[in-house]
Amino acid sequence: MPVQRRRTCAAVATWRRVGLNVPSALALEQLPIAIVGCGGLGVPAAWTLVLAGCRRLTLVDDDCIELSNLHRQVLYPHAAIGLSKAQQLATALQARFGPLDIHCRQLRVTAETVSPALNGCAAVVECTDDAASKFIVNDWLVADRGRTGTMAAAIGRGGQWFTVSRHTSCYRCLFQQPPDPQILATCSVAGVLGPVVGAVGSWAARSLLAALQGQPDAAHGALVRFSPRGLLRTAVVRAADCICADASYRDGPDAPNPPH
Amino acid sequence: MATIKIPTPLRKFTGEKDSVEVTAATVGEALQALEAAHPGLLAKIVDDEGKIRRFINVYAGDEDVRFLDGLQTPVGARDEISIIPAIAGGAHG
Amino acid sequence: MNAPRDPKLLYERYGRQLLVDGADFSGQQALHGLAAVFAADTSEVGQAAAQVCAHYLVGAGLGRAVAPSAWAARLQDLDPQLILSDNPRLAEPPVAQFWFAQRPYGASVDVALTDAAQAPSATDLDTPTAHTTAWTQGATGPARVATLRLVLGQPATADAAVVLGALAADLVAADVLKLAALPALVAVDWSDPDHPHIEKTERGPQQSSGGAAAAAPSLLAELKRDPQVLQVAWSESCARYPQEACGLVLRDAAGLLSVVAAPNVQDRYHALDPQAYPRTARTAYKLNERLIAKAAEQGQHLVAIWHSHCDAGAYFSAEDVRCAAPNDQPLYPEVAYLVVSVIGGAVAGAQMYHWDPVCRGFAPEMQPN
Incomplete structure (x- = not known):
């Protein structure tokens, strides 16, 4: 029987250095986590976070529910149908899991809105189908050091996710800038299978939780891809010319933890 | 007869044939003859303005016709015209 | 069997799913004709996974569901056309039965898919638990049976339920939608964070024991076996710095790999038409594609195209994607791309990329750990 290796990773060291205990389920209850995009990936991500014991969520989405969703x-x-996704996700989670501390922000994350939208959140799962949004969230994570985030994407019968923290490479080490939207296939043209998005969104949330709890995780600083061919993990090295290579970010003090 | 080499992605137009023989005096005429024999193929090679598409190269012998007289490049009876998808790229988005 | 759904509604509701390569209306109607029984042990993860699986199958277009009354109504909220029951006896074939359970290694789900033509007798459909016992005893019934294991290295907690439930729904949905036949065994192994992988054993006349490999063998690892081979690309990349170098990776009839350098002709194109080719060899490469035909004449088959990035990482850039797959159509889908990162005149790293037809993008190659 394979046994999960319990490595003391950098995140644990950091939590200890700043005087925090390694987060347990109890701490997860207090940890404010944002979900950017409450669609096919955001729904299973939120579901997973709440099943894991998270109680404080910020749900960000400006979209309304359509039949084809x-x-x-x-x-x-x-x-x-026709109602706000963020509001309806909050309602669905409350109905299933009792009272939760949920903030809904009905907006789209842009370079201007990202900071106020995610203000006070300790971690983010990026779940939109907009590549530019992943870079905006990534840059916020790097700029607001000490935050951890996971970027998820899914299309067809596959998907991928990548978890960024101060101790790893970032999304820009992997993709230098958002791809040209014209050459990027989206779910509206390539289609997507519901259960696959469910698995990918949930995996992304689990990766974020592992990174927050200081456990080794396959997608921490690595791109994990899921397709009918299997799972593919690619470790991403911090690029020397990347924004995250800045020494004050890499080695500097953590951002203060958001108030509980 | 000049020979036109067809790349794999375009062979669905030629019934999977990898080369087509045409009679023509220039590269442009050769491509017109190719279109007459296998309709639909020309649009994959040149754009609406009649220019060779950015990601397609047409070689007369070993030289890209862009460096010769383009579609006016003369072809001899034994010449080989190759249509090849471009291999290119570069750093920084 | 339910009456078929209105095609217009099918398209409006399941359009995104019908766009998936291989999916069609007949598969969608077949899913509408299917019943599913969702059951689990008493563990938190099992109970939650059954709910998740039910939600995803109903979302995907399931016609009939048998689920505990405690949460079955939520399925009807998702799809008002769903026919709902809490009595497994009412689930007539075709039927999929799920049994979710916590295990010492993680969690698992057993699936039995009974096609319409092979209806079991009423006594076979007693309770899901009884059915599960029959499966584990190796009963050779009319159903196709599959097991999905989620291997975590420790008993799964509730938060693993969404992954397990969604993957279980995927197994059955993919089979009914005719995208992929139900395998015999799938082990999703998440116990080693450095090497997550999936082992799949297909059913069939010759059941393979090891399961399909998660990924194709690494071409870069094969190249690295003989240091001399890659040295060609390394030294050319350094010699051309600060301009990009490029070339081909070829395989001969005996299977041996070789790397050749090619002149970077980008500057020539830039000089000819700076508008169409705004980049110089500093940030772009182009090679004479006739080299491929010439190599083929020598019995050398193109397996990869390599180029260097100067003072930049070994990523597959947006420009690389734009040139290799304009309009999302790969020009050389069977050919891999090797990118060499040269920083300050020295090779800093390299990565191999393959076109992934499923995700319609270039994926970096997984390196053996």
């Missing part, structure tokens, strides 16, 4: 965004009732 329901095959993969399975926490939304048919009757909620």
Whole structure:
């Protein structure tokens, strides 16, 4: 039986250095986590976080539910078509898991809105189908050092996720800038299978939780891809010319933890 | 007869043939003859303005016709015209 | 069997799913005709995974569901057309039965898929638990049986339920939508963070024991076996710095790999037409594609195209993607791309990329650990 290796990774050391205990389920209850994009990936990510014991969520999405979303965004009732995704996800989670501390922000993350939208959050799961948004969140994580985030994407019968913290390479080490939207296939042209997005969104959230709890995780500083061919992990080395290579970010003090 | 070499992605137009023989005096005429024999193929090679597409190269012998007279490049009876998808790229988005 | 759904509604509701390569209306109607029974042991992860799986299958277009009344109504909220029951006896074939359970290594789900033509007798459909016992005893019933294991190295907690439930729904949805046949065994192994992998054993006349490999063998690892081979690319990349170098990776009839350098003709194109070719060899490469035909005449088959990035990482840049797959159509789908990072005149790293037809993008190659 393979046994999970318990390595003391850099994140644990950091938590200890700043005088925090390694977060347990109890600490997860207090940890404010944002989900950017409450669609096919955001729904399973939120579901996973709450099952893991998270109680404080910020849900960011400016979109409304459409009939064609329901095959993969399975926490939304048919009757909620036309209503706000962020609000409806909050309602669905409260109905299933009792009172939770949820803030809804009905907006799209841009370079201007990212800071106020994610203000006070200790960690982020980026779940939109917009490549530019992943770079905006990545840059916020790097600029607001000490935050941890996971970027998720899915299309067709596959998907990928990547977890960024101060101790690893960042999304820009892997992709220098957002791809040209014209050459990027989106779910609206390439299609997407509901259960696959579910697995990818949940995996992304689990990766974030592992990184927050100081456990070794496959996607921490690495791109993990899931497709019918299997799982593919590619470790990403910090690029020397990347924004995250700045010494004050890499080796400097952590940002203060958001107030509990 | 000049020979036109067809790349794999375009062979669906030629019934999987990897080369087509045409009679023509210039590269442009050769491509017109190719279109007449296998309709639909020309649009994959040249754009609406009749220019060779950015990601396609047309070689007369070993030289890209862009450096010769383009579609007016003369072809001899034994010449080989190759249509090849471009291999290119570069750093920094 | 349910009456088929209105095609217009099918398209509006399942359009994104119908766009997936291989999916069609007949598969969608077949899913509408299917019943599913969701059951689990008493563990938190098992109970939650059954709910998740039910949500995803109903979302995907399941016609009938048998689920505990405690949460079955939520499925009806998701799809008002769903026919719902809490009595497994009412689930007539075709039927998929799920049994989720916590295990010492993580969690698992057993799936039995019974096709319409092979209806079991009513006594076979007693309770899901009884059915599960029959499967584990190796009963050769009419159903196709599959097991999915989520291997975590320790008993799974509730937060693993979404992954398990969604993957279970994927197994059955992919089979009914005719995207991939139900395998015999899938082990999703997450116990080693450096090497997550999936082992799949397909059913069939010759059941392979080891399961399909998670990924193709690494071409870069094969190249690295003989240091002399890659040295060509390394020294050319350094010699051309600060301009990009490029070339081909070829395989001969005996299977041996070789690396050749090619002149970077980008500057020639830039000089001819700076508008169409705004970049110089400092940040771009182009090679004479006739070299491929010439290599082929020598019995050398193109397996990869390599180029260097100067003072930049070994990433597959947006420009690389734009040139290798304009309009999302790969020009050389069977050919890999090797990118060499040269920083300050020295090779800093390299990465091999392959076109992934499923994700429609270039994926870095997994390196053996």
